[in-house]
Amino acid sequence: MKKKIAVYPGSFDPVTFGHLDIIDRAAKIFDHVIVSVFVHSEKKHMFTVDERAAMLKRALKGRKNVSVDCFEGLLVDYVRKKKTDIVIRGLRAISDLEYEFQIAAVNRTLYSPIETVFFMPRQRYTYLSSSVVRDIAHFNGDVSKLVPPHVAKAIAARRK
Numbered sequence: 812m813k814k815k816i817a818v819y820p821g822s823f824d825p826v827t828f829g830h831l832d833i834i835d836r837a838a839k840i841f842d843h844v845i846v847s848v849f850v851h852s853e854k855k856h857m858f859t860v861d862e863r864a865a866m867l868k869r870a871l872k873g874r875k876n877v878s879v880d881c882f883e884g885l886l887v888d889y890v891r892k893k894k895t896d897i898v899i900r901g902l903r904a905i906s907d908l909e910y911e912f913q914i915a916a917v918n919r920t921l922y923s924p925i926e927t928v929f930f931m932p933r934q935r936y937t938y939l940s941s942s943v944v945r946d947i948a949h950f951n952g953d954v955s956k957l958v959p960p961h962v963a964k965a966i967a968a969r970r971k
């Protein structure tokens with residue numbers, strides 16, 4: 812049987828427990844999940860693409876059916892290159908829906924076979940985003956409950 816591969820795209824600047832929650836849910840359903848860092852040169856980021864990918868790799872070590880990659884350009888082109896048409900996204904709250912709905916609809920207009928599959932994280936991560944982590948880090952707050960230890964360390968090192 813053909814393997815069901817899914818792509819989970821995002822900025823992951825940096826990866827949080829919310830992202831990991833979504834990845835674990837997706838990895839239970841699909842044969843392989845490719846977590847892919849979107850290269851967006853115009854956006855200002857806390858970490859480089861390579862740093863973000865390295866932090867993801869470390870956070871996902873041991874998960875056999877999950878890999879980490881990077882991509883530039885249109886998601887639909889990337890997804891086709893990866894020989895799939897499944898995209899994973901996370902929905903925290905209704906507030907995410909409008910944005911996610913628009914992206915999913917645009918992607919489907921560009922490439923009709925694409926299916927965007929949404930996962931909800933556990934309740935305690937519904938408020939969590941990379942930007943919340945960056946904001947807390949900016950004011951030297953404690954992010955240890957929000958990100959894996961090596962990410963918290965990288966954030967602390969960035970502040971020095």
Ligand code: ADP
Nearest residue numbers: 821822823829830900901902932936939940941
């Ligand atoms: P963006 O792609 O908007 O830059 P991210 O890279 O942070 O955002 O997130 C990628 C995907 O993961 C998006 O679908 C986003 O809604 C989802 N996501 C981010 N944080 C969480 C969380 N705490 N719970 C569930 N989904 C999340």
